[in-house]
Amino acid sequence: MAASEVQPVPGSPAWWSSRxxxxxxxxxxxxxxxxxxxxxxxxxxDDVGIQALTLRTLAETLGSGTATLYRRFDSKDELLxxxxxxxxxxxxxxxxELESLPWREAVAVAANALRxxxxxxxxxxxxxxxxxxxxxxxxxxxxxxxxxxxxxxFSVPLTARAFTAIGHYVxxxxxxxxxxxxxxxxDQRQLRDHYHSLxxxxxxxxxxxxxxxxxxxPHEEFRFGLDLLLDGLEQASRERPDRFKxxxxxxxxxxxxxxx
Amino acid sequence: MAASEVQPVPGSPAWWSSRxxxxxxxxxxxxxxxxxxxxxxxxxxDDVGIQALTLRTLAETLGSGTATLYRRFDSKDELLxxxxxxxxxxxxxxxxELESLPWREAVAVAANALRxxxxxxxxxxxxxxxxxxxxxxxxxxxxxxxxxxxxxxFSVPLTARAFTAIGHYVxxxxxxxxxxxxxxxxDQRQLRDHYHSLxxxxxxxxxxxxxxxxxxxPHEEFRFGLDLLLDGLEQASRERPDRFKxxxxxxxxxxxxxxx
DNA sequence: ACCTGAACACCGTTCAAGT
DNA sequence: ACCTGAACACCGTTCAAGT
Numbered sequence: 419m420a421a422s423e424v425q426p427v428p429g430s431p432a433w434w435s436s437r438x439x440x441x442x443x444x445x446x447x448x449x450x451x452x453x454x455x456x457x458x459x460x461x462x463x464d465d466v467g468i469q470a471l472t473l474r475t476l477a478e479t480l481g482s483g484t485a486t487l488y489r490r491f492d493s494k495d496e497l498l499x500x501x502x503x504x505x506x507x508x509x510x511x512x513x514x515e516l517e518s519l520p521w522r523e524a525v526a527v528a529a530n531a532l533r534x535x536x537x538x539x540x541x542x543x544x545x546x547x548x549x550x551x552x553x554x555x556x557x558x559x560x561x562x563x564x565x566x567x568x569x570x571x572f573s574v575p576l577t578a579r580a581f582t583a584i585g586h587y588v589x590x591x592x593x594x595x596x597x598x599x600x601x602x603x604x605d606q607r608q609l610r611d612h613y614h615s616l617x618x619x620x621x622x623x624x625x626x627x628x629x630x631x632x633x634x635x636p637h638e639e640f641r642f643g644l645d646l647l648l649d650g651l652e653q654a655s656r657e658r659p660d661r662f663k664x665x666x667x668x669x670x671x672x673x674x675x676x677x678x
Numbered sequence: 679m680a681a682s683e684v685q686p687v688p689g690s691p692a693w694w695s696s697r698x699x700x701x702x703x704x705x706x707x708x709x710x711x712x713x714x715x716x717x718x719x720x721x722x723x724d725d726v727g728i729q730a731l732t733l734r735t736l737a738e739t740l741g742s743g744t745a746t747l748y749r750r751f752d753s754k755d756e757l758l759x760x761x762x763x764x765x766x767x768x769x770x771x772x773x774x775e776l777e778s779l780p781w782r783e784a785v786a787v788a789a790n791a792l793r794x795x796x797x798x799x800x801x802x803x804x805x806x807x808x809x810x811x812x813x814x815x816x817x818x819x820x821x822x823x824x825x826x827x828x829x830x831x832f833s834v835p836l837t838a839r840a841f842t843a844i845g846h847y848v849x850x851x852x853x854x855x856x857x858x859x860x861x862x863x864x865d866q867r868q869l870r871d872h873y874h875s876l877x878x879x880x881x882x883x884x885x886x887x888x889x890x891x892x893x894x895x896p897h898e899e900f901r902f903g904l905d906l907l908l909d910g911l912e913q914a915s916r917e918r919p920d921r922f923k924x925x926x927x928x929x930x931x932x933x934x935x936x937x938x
Numbered sequence: 939a940c941c942t943g944a945a946c947a948c949c950g951t952t953c954a955a956g957t
Numbered sequence: 958a959c960c961t962g963a964a965c966a967c968c969g970t971t972c973a974a975g976t
Contacts, residue, residue, distance in 0.1 A: 430861065430865050483961050579894065664779075
């Protein structure tokens, strides 16, 4: 019965609760502390891509050996989870600047801040997308945006759902537009030509929308989808507030949902 | 000047246009054709996870050696791109069943079909999220949904933007909820306890919404965000159709957007 | 001509030997 | 006690030797 000895998956809530203390209470002056290792790893990822981030490269950059790195974390996965958390720390939005704005604008500012941060680290985006970030910075962001919506009169259920819906949209957008492998402008041009070369009888919609599909700027596209969500949220809070009052959602239906 | 000899990135439009022919025109009866290799690779990914998919394991399962595999594709990345396309082929929605539905329902059916397919292959979701799928199945899906919206009177710009917004949402949702590393029910319970243990003075919103944040079923959450998007789309098409008439979007602003 | 065993240059991780 | 060179068991990929 050694089942209780299984290591928690890095990034999972269980992992964070065992790891967070180690991080914040790091004592003494180790030769290379975790913060420096994580910073260097992120810099390498930005420069050469996540595929090329090797513990050997990282150790060499830090002037040590790979075995030395393992004294600061237990696996490469752990390190990458810390890098993801490090990236989220760059999302610099303070509750103060948000609370003076109308809620639509505040949400847009927060969403744009996350998007901009992800765009600065395109090679690292897959790290953020792999799981819901429940580390300190993820929790802090959730708290701020949640508090903002609650403060503007949104019900608790509506707030919880709004947060996740917006988060999914931003992450989904970033990974498909900024992560390496996304179509480059050159690819876009080639894709447009390909669309135009299709048979209009077989692909009427694609050929009709060929230019639109391949020329809309990421910025404009991002804003459009975000506005859809905000329009929907506004409508939900205005026209059907009763649907989202606490307690009105039949819990037993949700829990026993067979497709969940 | 051998710059023209650089290989296109697997999955990019350039790659697809050079690869598609090879796939469809596969001649003779090679010992193990590409289709069988891709099927077996997907089965292995489903069973043991994408980390454990090794070309050696794959070759052994197929009864051959790794060098033999390289006669069918040029790199492991190429194989994974083909696996992603293979997965998209499972999204079985026909234009016929969609066109008899109101557009809201039709979009919901299509979105749910994609979500269900991704859910059947949780370990493979990162493959789909890494890039906008522009292979044959991605194009076909785009054509169907685009044709549907155009047929219901949506303008071309609105259709193009709606498609990508919905796609981003579904992908973003799937990767954060179904891919390995997403919080398990056990993790959810632990996360809820963690939320409740926070200081309500420091984290008022998180503690207030602790139960909601950790108990909403994925199905209900998915539907909520999708409804937000559909509400927004309905509003956009009804109240402000002029904003989305072809030609009304200032192209030069989009092209020169500094943040794009 | 087509196939593939065996090798190559790596990788993440471990541990016994150093200080 | 703390650190780390060197090894271990892999990995994706290549190529010369087989048929």
